[in-house]
Amino acid sequence: MKSSVIVFPGSNCDRDIAVALEKLQFKNKMVWHKETSLPKSDLIVIPGGFSYGDYLRSGAIAGKSLIIDEVIKAANSGCLVLGICNGFQILTETGLLKGTLLRNKNLRFINRDVNIKVINNQTKFSSKYKSNQILKINIAHNEGNYFTNSKHLDQLKKDNLIAFKYCDENGNINESSNPNGALENIAGIYNTKKNILGMMPHPERMVDDIISNTDGISLFSGLIN
Amino acid sequence: MGKQFQLNSKKNKLRFSVTVTLKKDVLDPQGKVVQNTLLNLGMSNLKNIRQGKFFEIEIDETDQIMAEKKVEEMCQKLLVNFIIEDYKINILK
Numbered sequence A: 001m002k003s004s005v006i007v008f009p010g011s012n013c014d015r016d017i018a019v020a021l022e023k024l025q026f027k028n029k030m031v032w033h034k035e036t037s038l039p040k041s042d043l044i045v046i047p048g049g050f051s052y053g054d055y056l057r058s059g060a061i062a063g064k065s066l067i068i069d070e071v072i073k074a075a076n077s078g079c080l081v082l083g084i085c086n087g088f089q090i091l092t093e094t095g096l097l098k099g100t101l102l103r104n105k106n107l108r109f110i111n112r113d114v115n116i117k118v119i120n121n122q123t124k125f126s127s128k129y130k131s132n133q134i135l136k137i138n139i140a141h142n143e144g145n146y147f148t149n150s151k152h153l154d155q156l157k158k159d160n161l162i163a164f165k166y167c168d169e170n171g172n173i174n175e176s177s178n179p180n181g182a183l184e185n186i187a188g189i190y191n192t193k194k195n196i197l198g199m200m201p202h203p204e205r206m207v208d209d210i211i212s213n214t215d216g217i218s219l220f221s222g223l224i225n
Numbered sequence B: 001m002g003k004q005f006q007l008n009s010k011k012n013k014l015r016f017s018v019t020v021t022l023k024k025d026v027l028d029p030q031g032k033v034v035q036n037t038l039l040n041l042g043m044s045n046l047k048n049i050r051q052g053k054f055f056e057i058e059i060d061e062t063d064q065i066m067a068e069k070k071v072e073e074m075c076q077k078l079l080v081n082f083i084i085e086d087y088k089i090n091i092l093k
Helices: A014-023 A066-076 A086-094 A150-158 A217-224 B002-012 B029-040 B064-079
Strands: A002-007 A027-032 A043-046 A080-084 A100-102 A110-118 A134-141 A145-147 A162-167 A186-190 A196-199 B013-022 B052-060 B085-092
Touching: A002 A014, A014 A027, A014 A043, A043 A066, A043 A086, A066 A080, A066 A086, A080 A086, A086 A100, A086 A196, A145 A186, A162 A196, B013 B064, B052 B064, B064 B085
Parallel strands: A002 A027, A002 A043, A043 A080, A080 A196
Antiparallel strands: A100 A145, A110 A134, A110 A162, A162 A186, A186 A196, B013 B052, B013 B085
16 A cells, blocks of 8 residues: 655645655655655645644645645545644645634634544544544644635535544543534534545554554554455 | 836726635624724724725736626635625726
């Protein structure tokens, strides 16, 4: 299984995701944003960070970079694409995922472990999780407040495109378990073909008991087969 | 030569402003905080504040319609996120 991690000026989770992928036996390559071709990849990861210092809007400038045209082509031909945190913001700016990420409702940068619930476990990314399984995953963002129009929200629900929702430790999805104000507690979504996943939580930070937990492993190990 | 070039570029230049604001139904937490702070400063008749962005754009073009089209394209391609933002283009004299 070959993976590529796209690196922008200001990416800061690129090495973490590379460590996680290599731990799970991916053959990974780092790809600088100025490249105009992608190595052959089964999975492309757009990592977290502050690409271009969040200038204009989070992910807006990275979403127009040279390598992005190749990412869009690969995604449209079925390649798996995972955008985490700033990577999710970049995917919405490219149009590969619909909606956008607004400033957190409380106007604060939030860095803590939160609970999320697996809403759809029928995709390549989530097949190793149980339906409604509760994971504890770190979030670290300033703009994680997912927003989209009501027509798209209906489609997300109807086509089972909501990947994860924020919840409490008992799985309750409500306002008090919503850290950033995201619409209907949405923490991650798929595109209609379900080969693209964008999520605010950081699964790459949850692959080792020594530093956190291992709740993120199944997301990557599910892709290996 | 340098002077001539400067003269030409001045003649060809058209200036625009683009104002980008959040759509009415999108929550603007930054605007709210600014509003609350102004209310605390005693601006009691303040009704509402929405925060936005302002761009000043110079285009090397003599034809106003062509230049406006370019600015429009800039808005479409990068400056505006149409899901949450509205924009207004004005020509600056």
